[in-house]
Amino acid sequence: MRRVLMSLLLGIAVVTPAALTLSPAAPQPARCGSGDALSWTLPGACQHVDEPPPGVDPTEPVSTAVLRARDGGTAGAYDAAEALGVPAPVQAAAASPAVTCEGDGASGYRTQAMYVVEAGRTNRFAALLPSFRLWAAGVDDVVNRSAALTGGVRKVRFVTDPDGGTCVAKVLNVTVPAGAMSSFNATIAAVQALGYTDPSRKYLMWTDATVLCGVASMYPDATDGQGNPNNGRYAQYARIDSGCWGFGDGAAQHSVEAHELLHTLGGVMSTAPHGTRAGHCWDESDTMCYADGGGFAMKQVCPAEREYLFDCNNDDYYSTYPDPGSWLDTHWNAADSRFLIGGGDGSGGGAPGTPSVLGATIAVNNPAVPGLSTQATLAPSLPAGRTVASVQWKSARADCVFASPAELQTAVTCNATAAAPTTVTATLKDSSGATKVVTSPLTFATGTARPVTVAFPAGTSAAVCTGAGFPLTARVLDTASGQPVKGLAVALTKQSATMTAPASAGAPVTTVEGTVILNQTAAVATTYRARTAAGTVYAAGGPAELVATPGRCATSLAAEIDRTTAFYGDPVTVTGRLTAAVPSGVTLAVRLTTAAGRVLPLGSAKTGADGRFSLVAKPTESGVVSVALAVSVSYAAASATAGTLTVVTPTTRITGAVDRSEVGYGQNVTVTGRLQRDAGGTLSALAGKPVSVYVAPAGGGAAVKIGGGTTNAEGRFTAVVPLKVSGTLSVTSAAAAGQPAASAAVGPVVAGTWTTALTATASASSVPAGGSVTLSGSVSRTYAAAGATAPSPASGLRLKVTFRATGSATSTVVGTPTTTAGGTFTLKVLPKGAGTWTVSLPAVAGYTAAEAAPLTIGIG
Structure with missing residues (x-):
């Protein structure tokens, strides 16, 4: 039986008669669906008479x-x-x-x-x-x-x-x-x-x-x-x-x-x-x-x-x-x-239960102060045997960022200008692959006038390198909590002794760390100031002041390489640090000096904010790697040796195979293989490289190139070549810069001789004096060792047609037709007298000789 009745529910609302006294907590008359009216004895309740199950007539008596x-x-x-x-x-x-x-x-x-x-x-x-x-x-x-x-x-x-x-x-x-x-x-x-x-x-x-x-x-x-x-x-x-x-x-x-x-x-x-x-x-x-x-x-x-x-x-x-x-x-x-x-408070023989499906609750500390972080927590409810696989936090506001977006507990910070409520969403995935998405409102407390502290972390003065870029960094903190303020615009100005009024240096917005950074240059002493304007949450802050004094910066340089031996063209990482007043954005030359004294450039590296640099080079010769900073108005010269590097040439590995070891002369064979670079046992594909196929004749003599191919991205190659030489087949890769030549013998191959058969006919057995006759026929070939079961056309063979006059012992060559792709030939001749015409195939490379039956043509 598919379904048994369903009962109750929503019938109609009941208005309780005045004779019934309800407690203050009694429900109000309910809004119910269609159905029979209820007795006043059930104040506010509803009913719905359910359908009987299929095949059941509730009005029929049951024994x-x-x-x-x-x-x-x-x-x-x-x-x-x-x-x-x-x-x-x-x-x-x-x-x-x-x-x-x-x-x-x-x-x-x-x-x-x-x-x-x-x-x-x-x-x-x-x-x-x-x-x-x-x-x-x-x-x-x-x-x-x-x-x-x-x-x-x-x-x-x-x-x-x-x-x-x-x-x-x-x-x-x-x-x-x-x-x-x-x-x-x-x-x-x-x-x-x-x-x-x-x-x-x-x-x-x-x-x-x-x-x-x-x-x-x-x-x-x-x-x-x-x-x-x-x-x-x-x-x-x-x-x-x-x-x-x-x-x-x-x-x-x-x-x-x-x-x-x-x-x-x-x-x-x-x-x-x-x-x-x-x-x-x-x-x-x-x-x-x-x-x-x-x-x-x-x-x-x-x-x-x-x-x-x-x-x-x-x-x-x-x-x-x-x-x-x-x-x-x-x-x-x-x-x-x-x-x-077990109901009620869960006692009395009951149990509180355990999760049967993945669940989670989300808690966000509301209201948040715009620009300051507030805590958000995800509490998972995991079915037995499952673990948390991943967590992902996001907000409907693009400017809100999470301190730990993949953790159960994080902090979310939105811009100082945030006012309208938004949402925070966490997506939880467990070890079974089940996911749960939960969302919480994120509200903001505005209308206050919180004081802020604006400062330059470098202090009130800084030595900078003349004409070189340096990061001007200002930071804004919420004075009461000491937290950084995100998304607050900071107005920066600059003024030198020759300027009558300060000029704007920009108005960047603070990051989640409460900082703004502008790249500046100074040729003379310059005073920088930073301030913030009053808004809906924060009072005006600042100004903070910093005097930048330029000069040629003293420097020192340290460098090293990540290895002392490398194969030809393999990556070598050069790292180090430049120490200067403001070391950011400085270009350094990286070079290699060979034992013969040749200096080879490896590239240039640029320092980061902390003066550190890194360069990946691909040296092709051995020598000493060094890093240098040239003297300039901004910096004193500096150099450092990173180390001595030995470059080793890798070997080349080539393999090959042929699909057939014996074919009839001129038939195609398919040669396949792989070309790889062997760097101390580490193999990698050599792509886009030519590979040649050779056959060394069995009787001796120089190897004959019969074809070739080009390697693909995996170093594999395929060459379909006609085999016309018997001997030992091999595959060869020529030498290239940093990659030696390689060759591998594949094995013996045989280009066998075809057995030929020749047929010929004449268009007439007699012609009038001065008339013509057409000779035609075909050449077929068979090669039993190649498994041929039926003759095939023999194309491209040059035939010889001779004439011997009646009563003469001497034959004269009158034509040399060549067989077509279908193995056929035709030749038009002008008989001068009666005699015998013969078509023959002389013995040539790969084919046996053959001769058709002579044709007698008279003059009538």
Whole structure:
């Protein structure tokens, strides 16, 4: 059965009659969906009569025998839940009516099971009592197994009777007046008239009627906390008519009784992430989800086996460990109900639960002072066995920066001009690949007049190098906290003795360190000043003053190389430091002096703000590496030896292979291989290099080049060459700068001789004097050793055509046609007399001689 009814929820609002006095905390009349009106006995509650499951007509009577065969949530449901990995004791698979014994079985907040029948109808209580108890245990199983999904323990706190060392749900046998089953309201009024009005009870009623499937009352109030009206402020009722009793024993079924009881526990709120406006959910599969007309299309989010359990993904109405900061964490959660053992404060046989999915909470210290850092913290909730894989912080404001953007705790700083609220977002990924994104507002405190301190870190004076660039650095601090201020404009001016007024040097904005840096030059003594203007947060600051006095700077230089031996052209790093008054941006010459005294430039390096420099050079000769600074108006000369470098020539490695070792003369063979540089055992590809293919004749003599190729990015090459020489095939790479030649023998190859066959015909056997005749034919070739099974055309062969007159012993050559690509030939001749014409192929390299049968042509 695909789905068992769903019950309650949202019907219509109830206006409480004046005769009923509500406490100040009583809920206001609720806005409910369509449905039957409720009795005044349930102030502010809603109802929704649910659809029956497919194939079930709740108006049809059901026999006692059929009902006793229904097992509720027992063995089949146990198997389905086990397939989902939900832990449960083995005994839960048995068809046992046992439920948890708790206290005296009566005191406290409990579910009271009831059999309700109208007067005048057959009372089947005695026959069905074992089934009622079994179905109650099935409801308890749903509650507990659903709690296990999030690592917790929950049990239904039934009113119980002892049963031989265990407990069973106490089921009351209640008879109501005729007509009391006509509607849910009538049933509630009837049982209330009998005194069943205790707010500490959820009344779970098996009503022996054929009117509807299931219905229950719920207060549409999502307020978090134990004061929620669904948590014992009023008595609540669930009704299941006989046609829908005892379902839930299967993967795609759920217990109607569990569905209706959950409504009385306060689910599902329409404001839940997947709630409908009629009190259910739309993210299947789930005991509480179905298309109830509540305005949402159903979506299959969880597997069908999840139908037996509460709350697909544990995020709408039932979780012992809701994702911190989530909707369910901050709204009413049925798993917190004090009608459940383990609910309320989590005690009494319960457990607080553990994360089943990755969760996280975010905390940002608000409000932040614009320009100053404020703390942001991410607290992960990790399922068992998982660890944090990565964290990424970002803000909706581009000017906000994070001190530790990949850590759980960081500081965020936005510009001093920030005023409008923004957001901070953290993306958490765990070791399973799951991600969680959480966002927090970031607000700013403005309207103050915080004093700031503006200063030059170098002090009030600085020696600089004449005409050379130097970094003018100013810093702004929040006076009260001592923190650097980010995003505050600093007005810089400069003035020499010859200037009548200061000139602007720029107005940069402070970094997160509170600093501004401008590159300046000075040829004469110059006074620099820095100040900030008043804004919405900070008072005006400054001015600070610094006098820069130029002169030729004394220098010293230190340098070193990262290795003393390198292969030809391999990178060598030269590092060092220039010490001067202001060493930034100074160009240094790096060179190598050979043993013969030749000076080879390796490049130039530029110093950083701390005077350090680095250059990667690729030396091709051995020698002493040095670094030099030439004398100038700005700097005194300096030099340093970095070290002696020995450059070693690498070797060349070449390999080759040929696809065939024997072919007929002139046939192609494919030669492949690889060319690599060997630098002390470290191999690298030699790309774009020519490789030649040679054959050394078997009988001796100089090797013959038969073709070649070029290496690709991996150093591999392919050469398709015609083989016309027998002997030893080899591949060779010529020498290049820093790379010696290399050659490798591939192996013996044979260019075999073709066996030829020649045919010839004449266009006529007799011609008139002065007439012509056309000779034609073909030449074919075979080479058995090459595996040829049929002759092929022999092209490009020069033939010889001879004529011998009748009665003569002498032959005369009259033509030398060449065979076409198809192996054919033609020759037009002008016979002067009768005689014999012969076409022949003389023996040539790679081909045997052949001769066609003579052709006799007469003169008629």
